[in-house]
Amino acid sequence: MATTLTLHPDRALPADPATRGLARRIHAHTAALPLVSMHGHVEAQVLADDVPFGDPAALLVTPDHYVTRMLVSQGVAPHELGVRGPGDPATGPREIWRTFCTHWNLFRGTPSRFWLEHELVEVFGVDVRPGAGTADQIFDRITAVIGDPAFRPRALLDRFGIEVLATTDPATARLEHHAKLAADGYGQRVIPTFRPDALVHLGRPSWRADAALLAEVSGIDTGSYDGYLEALRARRAAFVEAGALATDHGHLGTDTTPLSRTDASTIYRDALAGDVSAQEADAFAGHMLHAMAGMSRDDGLVMQLHPGVLRDHHEAAFGAYGPDRGWDIPVHTEYTRSLRPLLNDFGTDPGFRVILFTVDETSYSRELAPLAGVYPSVRLGAPWWFLDSPHAMRRFRESATETAGFHNTSGFVDDTRAFASIPARHDLSRRIDAGYLASLVVEHRLDEDEAFETATDLAYHLPKRAYAPRG
Amino acid sequence: MATTLTLHPDRALPADPATRGLARRIHAHTAALPLVSMHGHVEAQVLADDVPFGDPAALLVTPDHYVTRMLVSQGVAPHELGVRGPGDPATGPREIWRTFCTHWNLFRGTPSRFWLEHELVEVFGVDVRPGAGTADQIFDRITAVIGDPAFRPRALLDRFGIEVLATTDPATARLEHHAKLAADGYGQRVIPTFRPDALVHLGRPSWRADAALLAEVSGIDTGSYDGYLEALRARRAAFVEAGALATDHGHLGTDTTPLSRTDASTIYRDALAGDVSAQEADAFAGHMLHAMAGMSRDDGLVMQLHPGVLRDHHEAAFGAYGPDRGWDIPVHTEYTRSLRPLLNDFGTDPGFRVILFTVDETSYSRELAPLAGVYPSVRLGAPWWFLDSPHAMRRFRESATETAGFHNTSGFVDDTRAFASIPARHDLSRRIDAGYLASLVVEHRLDEDEAFETATDLAYHLPKRAYAPRG
Amino acid sequence: MATTLTLHPDRALPADPATRGLARRIHAHTAALPLVSMHGHVEAQVLADDVPFGDPAALLVTPDHYVTRMLVSQGVAPHELGVRGPGDPATGPREIWRTFCTHWNLFRGTPSRFWLEHELVEVFGVDVRPGAGTADQIFDRITAVIGDPAFRPRALLDRFGIEVLATTDPATARLEHHAKLAADGYGQRVIPTFRPDALVHLGRPSWRADAALLAEVSGIDTGSYDGYLEALRARRAAFVEAGALATDHGHLGTDTTPLSRTDASTIYRDALAGDVSAQEADAFAGHMLHAMAGMSRDDGLVMQLHPGVLRDHHEAAFGAYGPDRGWDIPVHTEYTRSLRPLLNDFGTDPGFRVILFTVDETSYSRELAPLAGVYPSVRLGAPWWFLDSPHAMRRFRESATETAGFHNTSGFVDDTRAFASIPARHDLSRRIDAGYLASLVVEHRLDEDEAFETATDLAYHLPKRAYAPRG
Secondary structure, eight states: OOOBOOOOTTTTSOSSHHHHHHHHHHHHHHTTSOEEEOSOOOOHHHHHHOOOOOOHHHHHTTTOHHHHHHHHHTTOOGGGGTOOOTTOOOOOHHHHHHHHHHTGGGGTTSHHHHHHHHIIIIITOOOBOOSTTTHHHHHHHHHHHHTSGGGSHHHHHHHTTEEEEEOOEETTOOOHHHHHHHHTTOTTTEEOOEEOHHHHOTTSTTHHHHHHHHHHHHTSOOSSHHHHHHHHHHHHHHHHHTTOOEEEEOOSSOOOOOOOHHHHHHHHHHHHTTOOOHHHHHHHHHHHHHHHHHHHHHHOOEEEEOOOEEOOOSHHHHHHHOSSSSOOEEOOOOOTTTTHHHHHHHTTOTTOOEEEOOSOTTHIIIIIHHHHTTOTTEEEOOOOGGGOSHHHHHHHHHHHHHHHTTTTBOOOOOOOSOGGGHHHHHHHHHHHHHHHHHHHHHTTSSOHHHHHHHHHIIIIIHHHHHTSOOO | OOOBOOOOTTTTSOSSHHHHHHHHHHHHHHTTSOEEEOSOOOOHHHHHHOOOOOOHHHHHTTTOHHHHHHHHHTTOOGGGGTOOOTTOOOOOHHHHHHHHHHTGGGGTTSHHHHHHHHIIIIITOOOBOOSTTTHHHHHHHHHHHHTSGGGSHHHHHHHTTEEEEEOOEETTOOOHHHHHHHHTTOTTTEEOOEEOHHHHOTTSTTHHHHHHHHHHHHTSOOSSHHHHHHHHHHHHHHHHHTTOOEEEEOOSSOOOOOOOHHHHHHHHHHHHTTOOOHHHHHHHHHHHHHHHHHHHHHHOOEEEEOOOEEOOOSHHHHHHHOSSSSOOEEOOOOOTTTTHHHHHHHTTOTTOOEEEOOSOTTHIIIIIHHHHTTOTTEEEOOOOGGGOSHHHHHHHHHHHHHHHTTTTBOOOOOOOSOGGGHHHHHHHHHHHHHHHHHHHHHTTSSOHHHHHHHHHIIIIIHHHHHTSOOO | OOOBOOOOTTTTSOSSHHHHHHHHHHHHHHTTSOEEEOSOOOOHHHHHHOOOOOOHHHHHTTTOHHHHHHHHHTTOOGGGGTOOOTTOOOOOHHHHHHHHHHTGGGGTTSHHHHHHHHIIIIITOOOBOOSTTTHHHHHHHHHHHHTSGGGSHHHHHHHTTEEEEEOOEETTOOOHHHHHHHHTTOTTTEEOOEEOHHHHOTTSTTHHHHHHHHHHHHTSOOSSHHHHHHHHHHHHHHHHHTTOOEEEEOOSSOOOOOOOHHHHHHHHHHHHTTOOOHHHHHHHHHHHHHHHHHHHHHHOOEEEEOOOEEOOOSHHHHHHHOSSSSOOEEOOOOOTTTTHHHHHHHTTOTTOOEEEOOSOTTHIIIIIHHHHTTOTTEEEOOOOGGGOSHHHHHHHHHHHHHHHTTTTBOOOOOOOSOGGGHHHHHHHHHHHHHHHHHHHHHTTSSOHHHHHHHHHIIIIIHHHHHTSOOO
16 A cells, blocks of 8 residues: 655644644744754764765665664564675665565554654655555655765755764774864864773773774873773874764673772783683773773763663674674663762762763663762763653653753764764654653643743753863 | 443543544454454363353452452451461352452552453443442342353353463373363364473472373373473473464573583482472573473474562462462563573574563563564563553553564463453453554554554454464 | 742643543542641651741752752752851852752752742742742742741641651650650650661661660660660650651661571671671661561551662762762662562561552562552552652552552652641642542543542541551
């Protein structure tokens, strides 16, 4: 059945008519605000080179783990989606696209559905619902659109109204794409984020290579723990120089217990010798969160903590397809005890800022809102990953606001890999916040002028403030 | 105060008028679908012998732990409800029924209230609210109804529109009632489910007797671990032969770490000798979940996992009244790490299917939906036990759908012990799903035709598919 | 911008018009009921001495950790709020008040906002919104009001309609203020609560001093474990004599495993000698919960358990400002296994009553409602602390009612430190319950007469019953 595809102006707004009417006005008030994208995974090279996007499958299906995981969960083989392991056959873009459209029904009730509809209609001008019978027509339409120079990445940056876009870059990145962007006048607009994960997890097979690369890029010998710290500081300085505002840390746990310099040095030396236990590696990773907090206090980079995801749950899938293919699964995550060492040392320091994210929403009302509601250095990050969805965003506001208020949250952070979905994600967030604020007004818990002001804060001012340099 | 008792056609539908109007239409679309009861605890003998039900208390009060636990929590003695321990006096059915009716107010806001109202009105034609003043009148009415041949179990199977009813049977069950049902033409309609719990928990006092019974029933010597596995396989084959589609596993934890054959054999041998530690018994139970997954892959039985309940919390109550009397209490349950060994080995195998249930709803958005949303072998079971209630079912949809979609859930599974409550439970589930789907449409997140189709999937097609033989 | 401040009659009621209309009528039905304040932290001395309240800052800002923590989280220094550490400058009341009013926007969406608005309008007759421009005007207005004799504590007790007010008092309190209140005819109206925490945590630096004080106050030698128990029993008897109905226990964990008398005696002796490990101290604290349950069974005092808060998370803040300043953070809390020893021994005893509170709302549907829904001795306490807020109270009803019903909950317990906020807290709770009950009626899950009766139960009868002497 082919059906028209349109975006209803009231989508994702509350059902109650009075609430919806006000939510519509609040959303209208924020809909045209610039997009502040303080955390995400768009590659800097995409904007540095400004080359046209590839085919519809390469743009919307193959790299989007939200999409591929859903299709895989219903029996589609990864290679049918362009996710190839060793020995897998190649699949053409049109065939991938047909597979995707044929399974459109799987996305009912998911945020992917919301984002994709927004992209198809708003960005590509598609007006029919994806399905087996419309796949080719939509494929051709998108193909035509992305051939247009107005669809080049830099043009979209303007069209989308993106005021600032932060990329996420390994600590060892040479930042040459950011240098090119700066040379082209995009230095304030596309900024790097310092992500040292590969360097602090001593147990990873690639660690020694990464430590060597750190030495090479920084020009500082990482053969000792002191040199390693110095090299990290040097890289942070280079990131600051390139416009970075933040670091990003993706640990499984949230332990932040510092080690003595002697213990840290010993573990580091043993790791260089290839002789480190899992327990020592974990202790060192927790220690480094504490050490990085100290560096943040010194250089003003805002610390982002994204814990609680067990990466690459299925080992064979990881072996065949590599990371970030949808096989990462959250775990129960503890914050109150784990963050205590870090917060005792830096949590009230005016020079320090940490933004806490979670994929364990049980921690919102129990731990994260109480922490953010008293520690001046803590902000509570926007709902992340699996929680960046209508119901989950609403639960976040309902669980966190009563203890943390609005001003101790980060405002919206899109965290996207899919450049073309950035406007859809901001729009959805603004709609959910408009609905929440409208509910507060309709229940006479907030005045209307306050709701409008807060909506602007959440969409624009709070992320700007949360990531502003400290000190 | 005597008050009339009626069922409002809009019960359990959302309050918002636009949402309710659509929900009413969606519910009407599924209300007459056959009932697919893929998991429950009705005794096969009830249908094999097709004898009339007993008195109202024996039908609706004494065996229903939802009912007795609530009355006990407010100071009613178990024997007043027909739950007798050693030395307890007997209580007559009419007296039990009066106690129950007098405490009708305790069930306000509970699903028991919803189910019981449905049964009283729809099945028994009662039209007054239970209370001290109406107890006898209702008792007499039900007594009259259940004397009618049209109220025999097999007649009700037709009247209720039950297409298939799965019982739950110990692995050592001889399945003679199912044989009789098959001989009478009910072989496809009333099917057994293989539940081996008693055989895999080596630490239980009854284990050695159960292992001996397994040998007797299977005709295979269970004096060694290999024989034990062979006997289990033989019983599974007998269940498959008798029409079984699934196994059921009710562990406290969810560990699935396999042991080496040597270690498993040693623990098994020690257990036979009566010398097994609690830790070894736990390790063996976890190992057997992994082993059973392998057997499911081989014989196509769908694996149901129901973990996380600490059984018989109050030891004296267990001693006096036995199991399943309402003294089982959930615990925090971990899935991501615990299931990793099992899912690494079988989670992408086309021949394997596991349905995960929980009574710890914190795991929906954090672990279960992310797992079901990528592993093709995993389905997320319907809200179970304490969570099979209006608000909890709604929370399930709101927490799980955005990551797992609808198609990675099992559809409704009633899990009832109370035969006469089966229609009520399916009706409530269909109402909650209708309300949820209507909300998505009214919020313009789903089209109307999709909502109707999805409602039918959830009520009928998904449970059929989830329990369909694999491989 | 100065704006008027009013209280809307429909505040905190559901948005849906039909639901709101009924909720309004249910709320009206309970609005004038007396306030039953069975647990709180108002000082008995305030009522015994009946002296006028101080200035607005001392009344509404400095002692309210909900307020100060929010301001501190946004960079206000504690001393600017009158919370002074060593070396901090003094800040005048008017200046504190200005700081508070200037940051009024921080409280958007919080229960503090709801309570404070209620107090400002209802109690003090303020009619402008707090802000930089209105701070002085409001300060002057409140100053004038609290100078009026009609604003003395005992006058407010009448004006607020408080039928009974329980204070919380250390086990070593001499209860002289309660004696004075009794002499003045307030003996049944202002009652103490027995809180022995300082005496059961052997690892606290102050423990030996507290044990010595216990000996002094009780006149019983606490040099042995037996003497210590006898002294505790004597103090409980003194509290009973002074009108106490309950004890209160604020442990971090919920372990209730009893020790043998020998082991308990040994640990106690070692603690007196200053030689106790953290592990032994924890075991002793858990043991004492069990022992106190036994004493409750004997003397009829209702046991209140408030676990799961890590106190004084920030050590430097604790060092500077002391306890109860907003630096307490919840942790994940386990009940099912932890309470099993206590409930096995006392959970079905007609002489015992325990009320369980939590700040970990994940336990409502998983553990607390299932426990309260079967153990006759257990009641589930009202949402506590961070959860005493509109959304969280609603979540409590939606998560707990379906398994525990209404009658296994405690009814509302305000737990306030701020005397003037007691009516606001009861009013908010009654509104949320009215909204929840109205939803059940509108969804045809409850009859209207039942909703009215249940609303009265929750506001008045249930707390009276939950705290009524047992045995």
